[in-house]
Amino acid sequence: MDSTTGVRQPTFRIATTADIPELVALIESAYRGEPSRAGWTTEADLLHGQRTDADGVAAAIYGADSRMVAMEAGEELVACCQIQKRDGHAYFGMFAVRPTLQGDGLGKALLAEAERVARDDWSVGEMHMTVISVREELLAWYVRRGYTRTGEVAPFPYGDESFGIPTRDDLRFELLIKKLG
Template sequence: MRVIRPATLADLPRLHPVVERAYRGDSARQGWTHEADLLSDTRTDLATLTTLIDGASRILIALDGDTILGCVNIASRGNGLAYLGLLCVDPELQARGIGKQLIAAAEATARDTFAADRVEMTVIDRRVELIAWYERHGYARSGETRPFPVAVDPPLTMAVLVKPLFDQRQLP
């Protein structure tokens, strides 16, 4: 039975390898959402993950029993804006609806915990299939681009995508 809940410090050592497998290296190529053809460094580390689980930020994890299937980070940016990042699913488990469930949980957290009325994310602009997937889930390009957060050669650009959030309880 699949459960989505906020990650704790105790979860992070088991979560970190899932993130790395999903984003980098040959194992990531088993899935379709990887960055392994664009980047070869590590995606994150335990210290960074630790900063994402308290205060105005949450990492939500999808579990089947004790097995971590994937995660997403949702963070408040203030003024009704939340930021979604670090969405990943173990490459061997992709295309089973886990990512869709993680996004829904992140959007609910943004709305209900952070009082956000919109969610923003950045995606490497070369990731056309991934951007199209997000667009099918209600995100739209804002027209804004940002530089990749670390220097890489050749340089990468991030497309900014935004989705308005609506309180489903207020809809007829």
Template sequence: MKFAHAKPNDIPTLTSLLNRSYRGESSRAGWTTEADLLSGKRIDEAGVSALLNNPDSYFFIAFQEETIVASIHAYRENNAVHFGLFAVEPTMQGSGIGKQLLAYAETESMK
């Protein structure tokens, strides 16, 4: 598993992962589904781009081979970091990827 900061060219893949992980039929393969509560997209490319371009905001991603399989957003405010938009490929949830990515994000966001 490799971890990295997301880059602008990751926006389409990242947006797809976030939407696939939370909404629609594909999200039912995991445990984070909002499919029974909400419809439509969780976030669009403009929203991901705005977060990625904010200097106090970071997206961290996990790769398996060359595929993005998980992401987490971190927002630094004062002396705290807030995490959100945590997504793991639905068929891979429960495998420990999220735990590893969170540990990486906690370390990286405090640098």
């Protein structure tokens, strides 16, 4: 157990079908609604509605060249992310840490594990991700971990409720890239 956080030393594993309900609940709790406000990664003021659903998580688990990494502390699921092998790089997404444990270093450890998998298991040289461009605190967190803001943006898919229901009209996705080892 970590003496500073009270959290057991985390372990990583590949998520399975049995994890889908718990993964959906974890992802939703990290980004949407009142439970997300216990952490600092909430999107509750930017988006309402769902962040993901069982089909979205299943696609991450079973998609071609995709892995859903689960992080456990003891036997408790505390964080997750998807990594997907794409054209010469890996894509990082569906990242969630239980809101009450955010700030304890779990996200940093999970991101490092995703980068390790991409570099060592898939032999790719870059990790890519997109972040909502108005999330300056989150963008800064990734920059501190070696990601570069490219300035390349893509429009937010307004009207597609599978991404959530926006509360403002200036949302875009910004591409971040990190060279791996």
